[in-house]
Amino acid sequence: MKRYEAFAEEIAQSIRTGVLKLGDRLPSVRQASASRSVSPSTVFEAYYLLEARGLIRARERSGYYVTAGAKTLLPEPETAARPDDDSTPIEVSELVFEILESTKMRDVVPFGSAFPSPLLYPLPRLARSMASSVQAMDPWSTVDDLTPGNASLRRQIALRYLADGVHVHTDEIVITNGALEALNLCLHTVARPGDSVIVESPAFYGALQALEGFGVKAIQVQTHPREGIDMAGLASALERHKPKACWLMTNFQNPMGAVMPDEKKQALVALLEAHGVPLIEDDVYGELYFGNRRPLPAKAWDKSGMVMHCSSFSKSLAPGYRVGWAIPGRYAKAVARLKLTRTLSASAPAQAAIADYLAKGGYDKHLRQLRHALAVQQEAMMQAVVRHFPAGTRATRPSGGYFLWIELPGDVNTLEIHRRALSLGISVAPGPMFSAQRKFSNCLRLNYGHPWDARAEAAMATLGRLLSTRGGQ
Amino acid sequence: MKRYEAFAEEIAQSIRTGVLKLGDRLPSVRQASASRSVSPSTVFEAYYLLEARGLIRARERSGYYVTAGAKTLLPEPETAARPDDDSTPIEVSELVFEILESTKMRDVVPFGSAFPSPLLYPLPRLARSMASSVQAMDPWSTVDDLTPGNASLRRQIALRYLADGVHVHTDEIVITNGALEALNLCLHTVARPGDSVIVESPAFYGALQALEGFGVKAIQVQTHPREGIDMAGLASALERHKPKACWLMTNFQNPMGAVMPDEKKQALVALLEAHGVPLIEDDVYGELYFGNRRPLPAKAWDKSGMVMHCSSFSKSLAPGYRVGWAIPGRYAKAVARLKLTRTLSASAPAQAAIADYLAKGGYDKHLRQLRHALAVQQEAMMQAVVRHFPAGTRATRPSGGYFLWIELPGDVNTLEIHRRALSLGISVAPGPMFSAQRKFSNCLRLNYGHPWDARAEAAMATLGRLLSTRGGQ
Structure with missing residues (x-):
């Protein structure tokens, strides 16, 4: 264990035992460095790690605060351990459509x-x-x-990237019917039927x-549930399968919420470039960060x-x-x-309308409110998981987005849980939706993107009972 | 020549020689039937034929009027005579993009x-x-x-079809990002790469x-420039190529303006049904008719x-x-x-917004104004063709839409004309855009969808000079 990891673990332990409580301010980097006789960079790295694990959060110009209650500290899921990289034809659509249909009903807890x-x-x-x-x-x-789209809108989008330190040319931006069309267009530009494409495991079912x-x-x-795709696994898959593209979510990955650290994103871009494989980067959740800066997209390191x-x-x-939009680099014209x-x-x-809204200002204020609401709702759902779900439950604690990824103990079958929960007016997203091979049958994705209320709390209790009675076996 | 054809030809002759002038009212069916000793149905058929040829037009409750001046009666193009049904890989996109790019410039005559x-x-x-x-x-x-889309909008669309006598279920309607997405979705639902699909010749380049x-x-x-796809050619292509679909424009075909007569549409549906081949019907111009009723889509005869x-x-x-929307019959769910x-x-x-507009009324009034404007602009462009284009020019005279299809005498190369005209600030759509084999190099599609003015008139004179100097050879 490196020094910063040991220091981070000490703090985590203090949170777990209730010494540090929800809302407490951590010592400043200077204070901690002096009192523990470690370098400021060790303190920084420890704080970053704790932030990535969702335990603390930076507020602008006022330091780091504890954001997790002692009771909501669940271990991370272990799903990263599964070797999973076979090239495989997919048959997930029917299952996904069936489940999505159920989430459209207004009276179902979503x-x-x-x-x-x-x-x-x-x-x-x-x-x-x-x-x-x-x-x-x-x-x-x-x-x-x-196409390529409204000039003012494309300029506003380029300006936002610039503000985050990412240089994109307005000319490279193609406005699309949402990100889903952008992703499909990119896929169809670089791959043909019969080709192979690398995705995450678990992956966005879309x-x-x-x-x-x-x-x-x-x-x-x-x-990995926190750090994204396994680089060794990726390198090996690139060698063995000669894929035509790699389609990843680098920030707040759906379903797990992983954010690839900056150096990993940089290495990803370099590795793919060396193999001549384009990266299709889905960054739809990038703005929904709970910390004090937007995690950069891999695009920030794209030179080729x-x-x-x-x-x-x-x-x-x-x-x-x-x-939505695509910024497809050398493939922009295509x-x-x-x-x-x-x-x-x-x-x-x-x-x-969106160009007008962006020009008039107010977007950043709205985003701050949205992020705050999502962070509060995450904590509420996290507490409900701890309160109602069986012992041994593991969960991600993403630093942004609006999904929790829950790994349940034992041989639970979440497809069956989905059916039983739906009959009780509650929808869940069972793990097999996110796998071409229908793996992750002991996992659930839960959406905390809705204001928390008594109905949500009661639904979590019901889910907990279903899970505890081994209803899914 | 059948009796009704002979009678129609007599009237056409009267128009050509100036006996019947633009705006003159034709004898009523009853009068004509009595005075010529022919059955009312012969008169009706003759009038329908003249209407399809763009020479007369019915006005509601007031009979038929001459809509073509003596000077604007050009012979129809002969393009239908070309055998053209080889299965062929296509390389038209690059050419089309190049030409479309030129039409986006606001100062170019469009x-x-x-x-x-x-x-x-x-x-x-x-x-x-x-x-x-x-x-x-x-x-x-x-x-x-x-998806499938706004319920009120889908109901309004179904009601419009019902008013035209076409029964479609609201549930069968899928709202799309314009007709182009609808067409692509239909294509991708029934065909795979490597398959064959039947289209018209010339066909919509899209x-x-x-x-x-x-x-x-x-x-x-x-x-056929007036009656649409050749049924014998279609039957033979169905036998020989076992296509996965047939993609046609049944009303005001782009680029020629052909409208398949009702009985031909009915036969088309029956023929394709017998071969188990789905019809992808592009009907985007159906509402732009100049006569007094909307030409029915082939969908009206779809029982299977x-x-x-x-x-x-x-x-x-x-x-x-x-x-836009698709009404994909048995493929609606897919x-x-x-x-x-x-x-x-x-x-x-x-x-x-569109659902609100349709609910509030005003659509039919707008459509009447739009159709009238297009008909007036067609006549103006037609007159300019006669005035400026070389002797021997042939042209369609569609009964709706906003395109003329011009066939030029001699060995003119309209791709070259396109380039020369563009350098003079005028865009045209050269024939080879509409052919996978780049045929129709002696043809042009001209858009009369813009209010006629001195600039348009001057541009037609310029085009006429380019064509008359054999500039395209």
Whole structure:
């Protein structure tokens, strides 16, 4: 154990035993360095590690605070240990559709949903931007805003990346119908049916469905619940399968919430570049961080144009507007042309409304509120897991996004749990949705993107009872 | 020549010689039947034929009027005579992109454009619908309006078909990002790379690009400039190539403007059904008829669910909003699922705005104005063709839509004409865009979807000079 890891573990222990409590301020880096006789960089690294594990959080200009109660400290899932990288045809779609259908019902507790509550978004404010921009809209914008898209919107997007230290050219940005279209366009630009593509294990089921629908084989590589894809596994898969692309979520990975550390992202870009394999980077959750800076996308280290970065406003600002983008590097022209032949363009009024909203300011304020709400809801769900789920339950504690990944003890079958829970008015996302081979049957993804209330608490208690009676066996 | 054809030819002759002039009212069916001693049905058939040829037009409750001046009667193109049905890989995309790029420039005369003028659309009225519907929008509609789409909009669409006598179930309608996505989803649902698909010759270049991008071979079947695809050629291609689908425009075919007569549509549906081949029907121009009733889609005769009907509001109401739909018969569920994995959903505010506009009324009034404007512009362009283009020029005279298909005498090369015209600030759509084998190099598609003005007239004179100096040889 390195010195910073030992120091971090000491602090974690203090939190676990209640010496440090929720909301307590940690010693400053200078204080800790002096009192423990360690270098400031050791303290920094220890604090970063604790932040990544969701135990503490930095607030701007005021230091680090404890964000986990003693009771909500569950061990991390062990799913990363599974070797998992066979190239395999996929048959996940039918299962996923069946489960998604159930999450559309308004009276079902939406723990299985892919979406956070729309009430967390500034829809009335966006509606005003829509009203004013559509009424002022130049009729010719219906032609001018065709792919690659509204010029003002693309500039605003480039400016946001610039503010985070990522240089992208406005010309490289292609506006799409949400990130899902961007990802599909990137995939179809670099792969053909019969090819292989690397994804995470567990992976976003939308990636598995996209590969399945396109006739592409998925190579699932084991992925750490906190630090993302296993680099050795990735290197070996690159050698053995000669994939046409690597499709990853570098920040707040769905379903586990992993964030690849910066140096790992840098190494990822270098490794893929050495193999001549493009990275399709899904960064839709990047803005939903709970710390004090946005985790960078892998795109930040892209020098050769091999990173096809994709994101959208659907999770951060404007659900339902279906405005996303690709920043596909050297493939920008090819992606734009494919977009023109597939769906022509994104909706002009939606593009104009978001451009207007961004220009008028308020986005950062909304994001701060959204992140705060999600962090509070995470803690509430975490506490409910500890309260109601069986002993031996493990859970991720992501530093952003709105999903928990739960690993249950014993031989529980979460597909069966899903069915029983649904009959009781509760949806969950069972682990096998996230695996081409239907693995992770002892895992659940739970959505904490909805304001916490008594109904949610009661639903967690019900789930806990289902799990404790070994209902899923 | 049948009796009704002879009678129609007599009237055409009267128009040609100036006996019947632009705007003159034809004898009523009863009068003509009495005075010529022919049956009323012979008169009807003759009038229908003249209407299809663009020489006369019915006005509701007031009979038939001459709509062509003596000077604008050009012979029809002969392109239908070319045998053209080889299965062929396509390489049209690069050419098409190059030409489309040129039509986006605002200062270029847009005869090569695919779009009519946005000024012909009720964009301010739509903006009001957008403003009021987005401000009243239930936040949960961002989830509820996911594919298959906004329930009110789908009901309104079903009602419009019902009013035209076509019964479609609301449940069968899948809202898409414009008709282009609907068509691509239908294609990808029933075909795989390496398969063959039948299209027209000449065909909408978007269909050729979609097939090319998907790795599907195009079988182009000769198509009559007024009556659509050749049924014998189609039957033979079905036998020889075992295609996975047939992708046609049954009404106001792009680029020629052909409308398949009702009995031909019925025969088409029966023939394809007998071969078990789905029809992907692109009906985006169906509402832009100049006569007094909407030409029916082939979907009207679909009993087995093999017709995958596609359309949109982009040409008829809301350019840039990107709201279209598929009515894919027995494939409805598969198309909806593919849509979910490709782009998730169409933009919720755009769907809500159009649903609001349709509910409030005014669509039919707008359509009447739009059709009238297009008909007037067609006549103006037709007159300019006669005035400026070389002797021996042939042209279609579609009874709807906004394209003329021009066949030039001699060995003119319209790709070269396109380049020369563009250097003079005029775009045209050269024939080879519409052929996987780059045929039709002596043909042009001209867009009359823009209000006619002195600049347009001057551009036609310039084009005429280019063509007359054999500039394209």
